[in-house]
Amino acid sequence: MSASVTLQPNALVAVQTAVADALGIDAEEAVAEATLFGDLGAESIDLLDVLFRLERITGVKIAVADIAGLLQGGIPDEEFGDENEVVNDTGLTHLEKVLPQFDRSQLTEPLTADGVLGLFTVGNLTSLLTERTSAAAA
Amino acid sequence: MRQMKLKNSAALVTGASRGIGRAIALALAAQGAAVAVNYRSRAQDAHVVVKEIEAAGGRAVAVGADVSDPVAAAELVSRATDLLGGLNILVNNAGISDDALIHDAAPDAWWDVMKVNFGGAYHCTHAVLASFMAQGDASIVNISSAMGERGWIGQANYAASKGALNAFTRSAAVEVARFGVRVNAVLAGFTPTDLVSEVLRRDGGKGIKRQIPLRRFATVEQVAAAAVFLAGPDSGYTTGELLCVDGGFSAQLGIGRP
Numbered sequence: 001m002s003a004s005v006t007l008q009p010n011a012l013v014a015v016q017t018a019v020a021d022a023l024g025i026d027a028e029e030a031v032a033e034a035t036l037f038g039d040l041g042a043e044s045i046d047l048l049d050v051l052f053r054l055e056r057i058t059g060v061k062i063a064v065a066d067i068a069g070l071l072q073g074g075i076p077d078e079e080f081g082d083e084n085e086v087v088n089d090t091g092l093t094h095l096e097k098v099l100p101q102f103d104r105s106q107l108t109e110p111l112t113a114d115g116v117l118g119l120f121t122v123g124n125l126t127s128l129l130t131e132r133t134s135a136a137a138a
Numbered sequence: 139m140r141q142m143k144l145k146n147s148a149a150l151v152t153g154a155s156r157g158i159g160r161a162i163a164l165a166l167a168a169q170g171a172a173v174a175v176n177y178r179s180r181a182q183d184a185h186v187v188v189k190e191i192e193a194a195g196g197r198a199v200a201v202g203a204d205v206s207d208p209v210a211a212a213e214l215v216s217r218a219t220d221l222l223g224g225l226n227i228l229v230n231n232a233g234i235s236d237d238a239l240i241h242d243a244a245p246d247a248w249w250d251v252m253k254v255n256f257g258g259a260y261h262c263t264h265a266v267l268a269s270f271m272a273q274g275d276a277s278i279v280n281i282s283s284a285m286g287e288r289g290w291i292g293q294a295n296y297a298a299s300k301g302a303l304n305a306f307t308r309s310a311a312v313e314v315a316r317f318g319v320r321v322n323a324v325l326a327g328f329t330p331t332d333l334v335s336e337v338l339r340r341d342g343g344k345g346i347k348r349q350i351p352l353r354r355f356a357t358v359e360q361v362a363a364a365a366v367f368l369a370g371p372d373s374g375y376t377t378g379e380l381l382c383v384d385g386g387f388s389a390q391l392g393i394g395r396p
Contacts, residue, residue, distance in 0.1 A: 022316075049316055052271045061272075 007032055007123055011058075011130045015122055018053035022046050032123035033101065040122075050125075060132045062125075070098055070128060071116050085113040099124055142170030143370045148222040150174040150215065152205050152262060153232030155183035157331035158281060161358035162229055162365045163187055167196035169366060171227060174218035175200045178232070197222075205232050205258030206250075215265035226273060227369045228266045230259035230303075231281040235296045235333055248295035255299035256306065263310060267319070274318035279368045280307050281361070282323040284384040300325075304380055311378030320377040322368040327384025329356040349393050351386030 012032060019036070020027040023046055036042040042050070047064060055061050072080055073094045080091040087095070092104045092111070099119055104111075111119075144166060154163040155177035163173045164187065173191060175198055177184035184200040191198035199221045203214035219225045233255045236247055259280050270276035285293055286300030304323055311321040328346055330338060338346070347353055364383045367373050382388050 045313070045316075048271075052274070052317055055272050056274055 007126045008130045011133065012123075012126045014054060014057045015050075015126045015129060018050045018057060019122055019125075022049035022053055030122050032126065033121055035118060035121050036125070037118045037120070054125075054129065058129065058133065060129060060136060062128060062132060067117070067120060067125075067128065071095065071120070073098065077113070081113050086110045087113060087116065091116075095119065142168075143372065144227070144366075145170035147171040147227055147370075148174075148218075148225045149227035149229060149369065150176060150201075150218040150225055150262070150266075151229040151231055152176040152214075152258060153178070154187060154229075155180040157333060158326065158329060158358045158361050159229075159231040160187050161362035162231060162281070163198065164191065164194075165359070165362040165366045166227070166229075166369065167191040167194065167198060169370065170196075171369075172197040172222045174198070174214075174222055174225075176205070176214060176218070176232065177202055178204050205230075205262055206253040208257075208261045208264070211258065211261035212265040215262060219269065225266060225269065226276040228262055228270075228276075228278045229281065229365055229369065230262055230278065231365075232258045233281065233299075233333065235293070237292045237296065239292055240294050243295070248298065251295045252299045252302070255296070256302040259303055260306065263306075263321075267314065270319045271314060271317035276319045277369045277373075278310070278319065278321045279365050280304075280321070280323040281365065282307070282325050282380065284325045284327050284382055284388040286325065287380070288388055307380060308378045315377050320368075320373070322373065322376060322379045322381065324361060324364045324368065325380050325382045325384060325388070326361045327356050327382070327387045329358060329361055331358065349387070350384075351390055351394060354385065356383055356385065 016027045016030040019030040023040055023042060030040065034040050036047060051062050051064065075090060075094060081087045095102050096104065101121060102119055149166045149171045151159050151163045151173060153159040154175040163175050167173050175184045175187045177200060181200065181202055188198040188200045201214055201217050203210045205211045205214065234251055236251050238247060263278055280303050282303045283300040285297040286304045290297060307321055307323040314321065328334060343355065361383050364381050368381060
């Protein structure tokens with residue numbers, strides 16, 4: 001993935017609809033760059049709601065575990081972060097690979113494991129949906 | 139013919155080989171739902187319920203499983219879903235009792251009762267949730283007891299298990315409401331079934347009847363009617379409700395007079 005990922009319009013609209021309905025916000029607020037947990041104020045039950053709505057709209061099932069899997073890429077906890085659960089170089093390199101908008105130089109404080117999900121944006125979910133859709137079609 | 143309210147619905151009723159569960163299975167089927175009749179050990183009785191539903195023109199299957207075991211409960215849900223081609227109603231009815239004074243009972247006499255009455259409902263609810271939440275329109279009905287809200291000598295473990303089920307009903311209801319899944323409970327009062335035969339044996343239940351405002355016991359059909367209401371579209375705006383079917387028993391203080 002590169003920083004200039006083009007999002008599939010249909011997928012983006014589906015994600016924006018699901019996010020807006022789950023969070024009770026306008027679809028226009030759910031811009032691709034918005035982080036679900038930070039900018040849009042989602043909580044874990046909201047993410048679950050988003051994913052089930054997305055499944056109803058598109059027929060494609062994405063589990064919270066799939067997102068966690070994408071973010072951590074199967075790297076064991078002890079290799080992803082240090083003993084204080086601060087994400088280390090291995091973890092940051094992986095995040096830069098899977099989240100095109102992520103740039104470690106922009107971090108104002110150390111990134112903790114708990115904070116990783118906070119990086120996930122509407123656009124990232126759209127990419128994941130697109131990937132899943134084409135995988136299902138293949 | 140009156141219109142059936144649960145056409146195109148498929149229901150799993152746990153502990154449906156006899157008693158209240160059997161009545162609920164029959165009542166759901168009478169409204170057009172396809173029903174999975176769960177049993178633990180009474181396969182024969184469950185098959186009789188299935189035959190009865192089929193004879194009335196309905197669709198039913200018998201599925202054995204001990205719902206106190208989470209793995210068995212998950213398999214039950216998946217089998218029922220396969221056999222019925224879907225599932226959108228779960229009735230957690232399976233229950234046992236092991237009455238004794240706390241003082242006399244074995245220290246762990248609560249565990250089996252809790253594992254079936256609360257654990258069974260928890261396991262089955264857990265097992266249906268992913269599919270119910272994805273569907274966005276489904277209903278869970280827990281068959282509980284007025285005992286869960288008030289005390290009764292000799293039924294501490296049973297009452298505690300039903301109290302847990304009632305608390306679970308409320309919490310689950312608010313948690314999954316936004317996913318279009320409703321969770322309610324029927325709080326049955328005294329209903330003559332095998333489960334309470336001990337309680338009624340002493341004097342045919344006369345002493346208890348005297349304390350019930352309606353002066354009679356519930357029939358299993360009356361409890362089933364409340365369950366069908368909570369399972370179906372008529373209760374579409376009701377969730378987290380503990381619906382008493384107890385003859386006014388829990389509405390009253392003492393015996394209601396000096």
